[in-house]
Amino acid sequence: xxxxLTVTYVILSVFALGGLLPVLWMFVMSLQTPRALNSFPxxxxxxxxxxxxxxxxxxQGGIYxxxxxxxxxxGGTLIISVTFAxxxxxxxxxxxxxxxxxxxxxxxxxxxxxxxxxxxPLFDILKSLHLINTYxxxxxxxxxxxxxxxxxxxxxxxxxxxxxxxxxxIIDGCSVYTTFTRIILPLALPGIGAACMFTFMxxxxxxxxxxxxLFDQNKFPFTVMLYKYVGDPIMGTNYGVVFAxxxxxxxxxxxxxxxxxxxxxxxxxxxxxxx
Amino acid sequence: MSRIVLNHIKKRYKNGxxxxxxxxxxxxxxxxxxxxxxxxxxxxxxxxRMIAGLEEISEGDxxxxxxxxNEAAPKDRDIAMVFQNYALYPHMTVYxxxxxxxxxxxxxxxEINRRVTEAANVLGLNEFLNRKPTALSGGQRQRxxxxxxxxxxxxxxxxxxxxxNLDAKLRIQMRSEIIKLHRRLNATTIYVTHDQxxxxxMADRIVIMREGEIQQIGTPKEIYDNxxxxxxxxxxxxxxxxxxxxxxxxxxxxxIGNHTISLPENKQxxxxxKNYFGVELVAGIRPEDIHLEHDDSxxxxxxLTAKIDVxxxxxxxxxxxxxINNVDLVVKVKSGDFKSGDxxxxxxxxxxxxxxxxxxxKLII
Numbered sequence: 001x002x003x004x005l006t007v008t009y010v011i012l013s014v015f016a017l018g019g020l021l022p023v024l025w026m027f028v029m030s031l032q033t034p035r036a037l038n039s040f041p042x043x044x045x046x047x048x049x050x051x052x053x054x055x056x057x058x059x060q061g062g063i064y065x066x067x068x069x070x071x072x073x074x075g076g077t078l079i080i081s082v083t084f085a086x087x088x089x090x091x092x093x094x095x096x097x098x099x100x101x102x103x104x105x106x107x108x109x110x111x112x113x114x115x116x117x118x119x120x121p122l123f124d125i126l127k128s129l130h131l132i133n134t135y136x137x138x139x140x141x142x143x144x145x146x147x148x149x150x151x152x153x154x155x156x157x158x159x160x161x162x163x164x165x166x167x168x169x170i171i172d173g174c175s176v177y178t179t180f181t182r183i184i185l186p187l188a189l190p191g192i193g194a195a196c197m198f199t200f201m202x203x204x205x206x207x208x209x210x211x212x213x214l215f216d217q218n219k220f221p222f223t224v225m226l227y228k229y230v231g232d233p234i235m236g237t238n239y240g241v242v243f244a245x246x247x248x249x250x251x252x253x254x255x256x257x258x259x260x261x262x263x264x265x266x267x268x269x270x271x272x273x274x275x
Numbered sequence: 276m277s278r279i280v281l282n283h284i285k286k287r288y289k290n291g292x293x294x295x296x297x298x299x300x301x302x303x304x305x306x307x308x309x310x311x312x313x314x315x316x317x318x319x320x321x322x323x324r325m326i327a328g329l330e331e332i333s334e335g336d337x338x339x340x341x342x343x344x345n346e347a348a349p350k351d352r353d354i355a356m357v358f359q360n361y362a363l364y365p366h367m368t369v370y371x372x373x374x375x376x377x378x379x380x381x382x383x384x385x386e387i388n389r390r391v392t393e394a395a396n397v398l399g400l401n402e403f404l405n406r407k408p409t410a411l412s413g414g415q416r417q418r419x420x421x422x423x424x425x426x427x428x429x430x431x432x433x434x435x436x437x438x439x440n441l442d443a444k445l446r447i448q449m450r451s452e453i454i455k456l457h458r459r460l461n462a463t464t465i466y467v468t469h470d471q472x473x474x475x476x477m478a479d480r481i482v483i484m485r486e487g488e489i490q491q492i493g494t495p496k497e498i499y500d501n502x503x504x505x506x507x508x509x510x511x512x513x514x515x516x517x518x519x520x521x522x523x524x525x526x527x528x529x530x531i532g533n534h535t536i537s538l539p540e541n542k543q544x545x546x547x548x549k550n551y552f553g554v555e556l557v558a559g560i561r562p563e564d565i566h567l568e569h570d571d572s573x574x575x576x577x578x579l580t581a582k583i584d585v586x587x588x589x590x591x592x593x594x595x596x597x598x599i600n601n602v603d604l605v606v607k608v609k610s611g612d613f614k615s616g617d618x619x620x621x622x623x624x625x626x627x628x629x630x631x632x633x634x635x636x637k638l639i640i
Contacts, residue, residue, distance in 0.1 A: 164359075
């Protein structure tokens with residue numbers, strides 16, 4: 001038993017380390033001087049570190065705008081995607097109607113189309129809607145992209161909630177709407193948390209879509225803004241600053257995870273029915 | 276007044292080939308405690324859910340207080356329901372759970388408070404009002420579920436196997452609590468269970484169901500003493516009624532295995548009148564209606580010799596699983612020193628013996 005546990009932990013640690021390594025790499029690189037970064041053989045990275053790169057990154061100003069733009073795009077997507085997905089998933093999980101199974105499969109099928117393949121048609125659609133170079137256009141694309149999987153995430157959560165809870169609410173006098181808002185929604189928070197997390201990750205880190213649909217530099221999200229630091233024709237690339245900016249850009253994701261993690265804790269429904 | 280009438284109620288599920296409930300006719304009187312009992316899949320819960328409005332009625336009419344309610348929403352039927360798995364709202368406290376239905380119905384805060392406190396007093400939940408359901412034991416959760424139904428003061432209580440998730444001891448305790456509650460509230464109660472003991476101990480009237488059909492409606496005593504058919508006889512009572520293939524001779528004696536037993540004249544008369552002389556029958560007798568015969572000189576026409584297979588001591592009583600020729604016979608006697616392999620003499624209380632038609636399974640006498 002103990003050996004089994006140790007083996008499990010060793011394997012898990014290896015995976016965790018594998019996941020952490022790029023983050024660690026990013027952080028260590030963000031603390032290096034340009035000289036240390038370009039030297040070969042490498043200097044002692046852990047000896048001569050400095051926070052100068054962060055200062056440069058923050059003083060350039062563009063990063064703030066990038067973070068604000070990313071927040072607008074991600075926030076808008078989150079609201080639209082999670083709201084629509086939650087309502088759709090509730091209907092799919094609880095109501096009987098013709099073609100339901102087909103619809104669910106259809107929704108899943110949309111995920112088979114690679115994001116890259118959709119860039120040109122999406123660009124065309126935005127153009128005909130006069131939504132090129134707007135946050136709205138980008139938010140709609142991200143929402144459309146994340147709604148299907150969010151529906152599936154929420155569908156799973158709604159299905160897991162015991163049907164008796166809904167029935168008890170109906171007997172207590174709730175309408176479809178009040179059953180949803182007063183009983184189901186509070187219990188579906190872990191699902192909503194998961195959907196928010198997924199949507200945030202998909203949107204915050206996306207690079208290609210804003211790069212192709214936004215032209216105005218002031219509208220660039222953080223990821224595209226970061227791109228500006230790469231391959232400056234005159235100065236060359238200051239990798240230290242790129243890494244420092246990347247660390248700053250990762251912080252919201254980290255905060256997001258810390259905030260939503262408590263919603264992932266299962267067992268909110270335990271006690272509702274005999275478990 | 277809360278009289279419930281089921282008039283030719285049927286239920287067929289979508290994609291279902293046959294009816295889950297077939298032609299149910301029943302009239303439940305005001306303040307009656309009625310129990311639907313039967314094996315799983317007999318349609319008892321479906322019927323209850325149709326009365327609650329949680330399940331659509333495929334055919335027939337449902338009346339509550341002379342008003343047809345087939346299309347009425349559950350909230351407009353003035354019913355409260357207690358679910359098998361409690362169905363408490365996990366994100367609300369005990370108080371919140373009990374008050375929710377009243378809040379939704381826009382009751383005044385003082386009134387809600389008064390009703391919840393009163394119900395909590397009755398159910399002994401006072402000290403738990405601020406707890407979440409997770410922090411309660413099974414019995415306490417079931418009490419909250421009862422309280423949630425009680426505060427609404429409904430005309431009809433519907434209970435769907437409310438005790439089946441509790442352990443045996445708690446179940447017996449809650450059984451009497453529910454009966455006391457029923458007497459106190461005086462509301463019509465429909466109670467669904469698969470446990471015949473619950474049905475026998477709690478019901479004013481029992482409705483026994485099987486495969487979507489009512490087998491018998493009656494008081495516990497009526498059903499126990501005069502089961503309408505073999506199924507009812509085997510379902511109600513523990514241990515179940517003994518069913519013995521028997522032949523009724525033209526002389527009015529029945530042959531069980533190699534034994535011949537004379538039949539009381541009143542029974543003979545009825546069987547003769549119904550043309551059952553000289554044909555095969557199924558004799559049914561309750562285990563407690565078979566007695567030990569210690570006196571060797573007693574009338575041999577009603578005494579049989581049996582061999583004990585297994586003896587189960589229950590304390591003051593003993594259940595003997597015996598064999599007469601090749602016929603299994605369960606006997607309930609006062610406890611004594613019984614060992615498997617022992618031979619005992621048994622006497623049937625012939626007045627208590629029932630006879631069933633072997634083809635239809637229906638009671639003859």
